[in-house]
Amino acid sequence: MELRTLRYFVAIAEAGTVTAAAAALHFTQPSVSRQVRQLERQLGLELFVRDEGRLRLSAAGRAFLPLATQLLAQAERTQAAAAAIAAGHLPTLTIAAPATTLTDVVAPFLATLGPGDPMPAVRAEVPISVYGALARGADLAIGATPWPAGLDGRPLADLPLWAYVPAGHPWAGRSEVSVEALVGEPLLLPTPDYYPRRALDVAVASARLAYRDVHEFTSAEVAQAVAASGRGIAVVSDDARFDLHPLRVLGVGISLYAAWEPDHYAATTIRAVVERLAAFCVARYGPEVTPL
Template sequence: MELRPLRYFVAIAEAGSVTAAAAALHLTQPSMSRQVHQLERQLGIDLFVRDGGPFRLSAAGSEFLPLAQRLLAQAEATWETARAIAAGRLQRLTIAAPGTTLTDVVAPFLATLTGDDPMPAVWEEVPASVYATLGRGADLAIGTTLWPSTCVGIPLAELPVWAYVRPDDPWASRDSVGVADLVTRPLLVQTRDFHPRRALDQTLAATGVAYGPIHEFASAEVAQAVAASGRGVAVVSDDPRFDLRPLAIQGVRISLYAAWEPHHHGADTIQAIAERLRTFCATRYNLT
């Protein structure tokens, strides 16, 4: 089905007459009428009542009109998307990242976007496979390891891992804590599936410091909840909950990287947004 006869039908229905529609579209009335007759023959229905009285839609035409309007709107949206792609613009931006990164970094950043930016969407993905999402429809992936050679990217930030204590804890007034002091307290840590735990493990191994008592949790929020009950110090990278006080763990950092496909039609836009995200991280976490 051609779209031009549909446009003429909708124009006549909305204008109320062939004369008004033809004038609005700068066409002749006979040409427009022929196109509508052709559409009626193709559909097998009469779209207008032609009985010598006032020009009006038939019952079939009234039922068909919203379908034609939706089809034309979808066609226009399709063409607009194609024009945007050809111009290297992005109408949507899908960001893939681990859960904590989505909650504590990406979501606050999205709140800074404007109407001129692409409409964002997010995918939660485990760190080990986050870059693989670029081959499954994600436009920008944020990971905790360097991006693969098939991608291009930029470093985003070196983020702290926090030791969380209660407001009445002896450490509550401190800004940071070293690992030698940290391991003297019962630690509420995530399992080794999570990057904050792996970062702490690596620092302890490098400095020759051994763990004291630890309790493992699959959820950073649960670790903080248990810390709020006074059972130990939570070691996570999440933002604070339960009125806990954060202490930066000296020498323990999480690297964040942004990556995208080099031949993506919106690569310039993606890179610009990634660079804005890097600036956002520096401001949010007071990074220098």
């Protein structure tokens, strides 16, 4: 079954006669009639009732008409999408990143996109598998480790790690805190499979220190909620919630990297979006997050 014969069928159904349909399609009447009869044979359906030179849709034809119309519309959309792909345009941009990065970095950036930008889609990935998402259909992956060999990429930002305390905490008047001071306090930390925790663990080990009192959470937002209740200091990379006061943890940060397939048909568009995302990070968090 060819799209051309479907177009002939729909044209006759709309025009009411083969002659009118042939004129609209700029084909000869015998050619249009022959193609429609071929379609009927392929489908095993009598689509029209022939009545004194006019054609009326049969019951089968009335049932088949919306299906044919939908198929032709989908074919037109597919052709338009193929043309966009051939031109290197990206109709939809799928971004894969850990949940925290999606919430605090990607989502605010997406709010700045305009009508001429690709339609965004996001995919939450655990950190260890984020770059593998490119092989599963994502266009852009954002992780906290350098991208693997074989991919194109760019450092995005070096974001701070924050220690959050409630307004009444003795540290609420400070803007930063050392790792040495932190380890002696009750800490509300992400579990070790999260990059902020790993970064803090490395800093603690490098300073030959040890935690005194640690409570682990799989949700940075929950850790902040518990900190707001006065039960400890939340150390996470997320933006502040629950009116907590942020202190930058000295000497510890999270580096973000963007990666994409080098042979992606819209690699130029993806790179341009990444450059805008890097500039957005600097505008949002300050020039100090510019990667070295």
